[in-house]
Amino acid sequence: MECIASLIDNGSVESSRYFLSRRTVLEMLADRGYDVVQHANLTSSLSDFRSRFGQQPNHEALGFCVSHLSNPSNTVQVAFAGTDAIKMGTVMEICSRIVDSGNLKSLIIIVQSKITSFAQKKLMNLAYKVEIIRIEDLLINITKHVLQPKYEILTDEEKKALLTKHNLEEKQWHK
Numbered sequence: 001m002e003c004i005a006s007l008i009d010n011g012s013v014e015s016s017r018y019f020l021s022r023r024t025v026l027e028m029l030a031d032r033g034y035d036v037v038q039h040a041n042l043t044s045s046l047s048d049f050r051s052r053f054g055q056q057p058n059h060e061a062l063g064f065c066v067s068h069l070s071n072p073s074n075t076v077q078v079a080f081a082g083t084d085a086i087k088m089g090t091v092m093e094i095c096s097r098i099v100d101s102g103n104l105k106s107l108i109i110i111v112q113s114k115i116t117s118f119a120q121k122k123l124m125n126l127a128y129k130v131e132i133i134r135i136e137d138l139l140i141n142i143t144k145h146v147l148q149p150k151y152e153i154l155t156d157e158e159k160k161a162l163l164t165k166h167n168l169e170e171k172q173w174h175k
Helices: 013-031 046-053 088-096 117-124 156-165
Strands: 064-067 075-080 104-111 129-134
Touching: 013 046, 013 075, 013 104, 088 117, 117 129
Parallel strands: 075 104, 104 129
Antiparallel strands: 064 075
């Protein structure tokens, strides 16, 4: 029988948060059809992460760029922001790390702090889609939770049967 003391994590909370959030982003992108294999083994452990990035990971080193499997010119860049407030300088620094801005379709920024209104405006005016995700929202991959139902796309026949069953019209269907 395993001693409960062996389950205690003696590493930094920061490295644990970065590990969990980075793993969740990689899983999310894999689910969206992006090629994440080159960036990390999705089954790698926290100790593997710490041996690669350290106990106090440099947030700049955690970022990566991936291409879509069916359309390699469709790329997504992931950037981790530090613990300081995201200001215009932070946005410019993140933009300078973009690998191939010509083919970039989306930028995902993992934040831990508030974003100033000027920085927010700059991000929204970029030539590509910007997703801002709080690190706290990535600590658990809710799509992998046992209580999360599996989503499936309905065929036209299944959709029609569902509308009929619930006495709904097409215009009442939320897209």
